[in-house]
Amino acid sequence: MTSPVDTTVDTPDWRALPTRGQRAEARIAAFWRFVLRVVLGVGILVALWGGAIAFFDVPIFVAPGPWDTWQAFLEQGDRLFGALGFTLTGVAIGLALAVAIALSLGVVFTLSAPASRALMPLVIGLRTVPVLAVAPLLIMIFGRGQGTTIATVVIVGFFPIMVNAMRGFRSVSHTVHELFHVTGATWWQLLIKARIPFALPFFFTGLRVATTSALLSAMLAEWLSGAPGIGRLIYDALGYRDMPLMFAAVALSMATAFTIFGLATALERRLAR
Amino acid sequence: MTGIDIRGVTKRFDLDGRSLTALDGIDLSVPEGSFAALIGPSGCGKSTLLRLIADVFAPSEGAIAVGGRPPKAARLNHEIGFVFQAATLLPWRTVRENVALPIEIAGVTPRRSPEALIRLVGLQGFEEAKPAQLSGGMQQRVAIARALVLEPKVLLMDEPFGALDEITRQRMNVELLRIWRESGTTAILVTHTISEAVFMADRVHVLSANPGRVAGVVDVDLPRPRSIDLMKSPRFNALENAVRQVLFDDDETEADSTPERAHG
């Protein structure tokens, strides 16, 4: 009901608006600033870490310093990356399945209002619950292999994707519906030409949420089930007291998670515009 | 030295390294107790000028006197009432609590209670309502009551009725004139509606844009109290045209003032 807030200057001079080239420059500069911040942050952490270890004179079998961890990384690199590869494969397959199931169910719910009214509240209610808690159950069902990992990723990833996709499908405004109705479009055309484009930004948000929790869930499932992924590697290394290896695996998993988060967020921003 | 006095005020803004001159050499005075209107196209800096008077920021050059003192002193002494374009009521407070906000902040007890002001703006019965339950016009009336509760020397209004439809706006104009008459403050109204400026003010200051300068002044000698009927009179239309003349003449003048102008 109220008009937009006036800026301190009544209207900016159009000549003061940035050009396309300037905007691209600004984006690139922002990216490098982000990278710099990350590198700086990590650098500070590593320095603190190394400093703490040295200051408190912590023995290597309790906690290694950055240097020892790096050594372990170099020496057992193939073992580390092998385990990571196993985990990431499970994550990728799980996510693909989650997307397929979530989107199909999403379309069904959108097309059938009764189904939506009956089942959506249940789905939303389940979202509150930490679905990862069913991991032991999945181990009981799927055994100790990659099946459990994939099942865990599917269950964890399914909810955010579906809920967001539904939000997206529903975000089509009333007037757009009227437009399609008046021009005599079929429900298929409405789906393809209106619902899906409107839903895309929401879908990518859901995908980002699912992706970022997928890695954690996979690692956890592996650790519990004993499948040879990086989650299990951390647990094993702790068991052998090979602390440098454990720290290396932890660092690697954190770096991977961070990277995945960054990529997913960047993808969401680019494609959701 | 009473009322509001603006001398040689220039305001420049820095936007990402570029300098933008919003106001250039403004000379303007508003006699105490009178009603002034500021009108001009977008970008003429009228809202900026209002905020300079309210000490939201300081001028780059020049001086402003509010009741003989600098804006900052007036503001800290709670002599300024400001009504924003958006009512800006605190949604978790009732109407009465919203009107009482300046009292809480200043820690003084004013002559008139919030209830009296709520009655003044015609909202008796709504004291316990929350802003979400009020229409836009009603919210602005609460904002006006709030601006007047400490009996300020100066009432500054930034297009308060801009969001309302014309019918409601004209009604609100009559209301505001009644409220103003009763309060006796010096009032400045920023508006982009010519009829509103002429209807409300004793003097209409027309500003031009890019950069903001005083393009002209139109004195409104219509008798008070003013009613809507006045808007039918020829005198009213003549005054509107006078304002229009300054506003649009200004565009032509700008086009003519290019250096390459041939004849003299």
Place this chain on the structure above:
Amino acid sequence: MAKWLRDRVAAVWPPTAALLGLLALLEIAVALGWTPITIPAPSGVAMEFGQSGADLAYHIVPSILATVAGLAIAAALAAILAGIGASWRRANGPVMTFGVLVDSTPLIAVAPILIVFVGGGMTLHIIVSATACFFPLLIGMTRGFRAVEGTADELFHVLAASRWQRLVKLALPSALPYIFSGFKIAAPLAVLGTLIAEWMGAERGVGIMMIYAMFSFNAPQVWMTIVAVCLMAIGGYGAFALVERIYLRWAGLEEAPT
């Protein structure tokens, strides 16, 4: 009044019916022997609550305590960092990066390292729980502190309000909806954190009860502990959602920020 009630009922009965229908179907399927042994009948799970009820109570109390403590610590830290981020523009970047770092840290990575330093007891559970729910709290508080709209700020400036007045009369009430929203999201995550920490090793806790049940292949008990954890999460979420709704209604705000 009747309409309000009718609307509520109309919204609630389809999912309730669906839920009961699914449970009934499951019951029948188990009776007919269609399901694998890992999926017991809902009645079996309900009975398990009766049978192992005392055990459950014994285990669930430390879990709840750890979760609440974890939430409190994460909230305190989030409040401090959000306050810093709100007061100094430059600090905002590092604060957010820190939050993202904590968020992307796989809990499975944090826990083993912490075990080395603090052992496997309650302290570990609380820290892991706090780590799990920290980021949403940080986001909620940051958004809350930023939630003051522009003209309201100008208003307080023109009214010559002191910094303290601005904080109490403007910033805090504006921030509360966002803060409650953050707590809503954080509560189930804190439950999850406690659960994972207990899986790593604990004497008492719902997580460890679940693991024991898994190893003994006691399907009804595994399901029972899962339902118990779900109830904990829903309870936490519901409690904060209720507080949020009460505040919003009192404050006359229309809708919660998502």
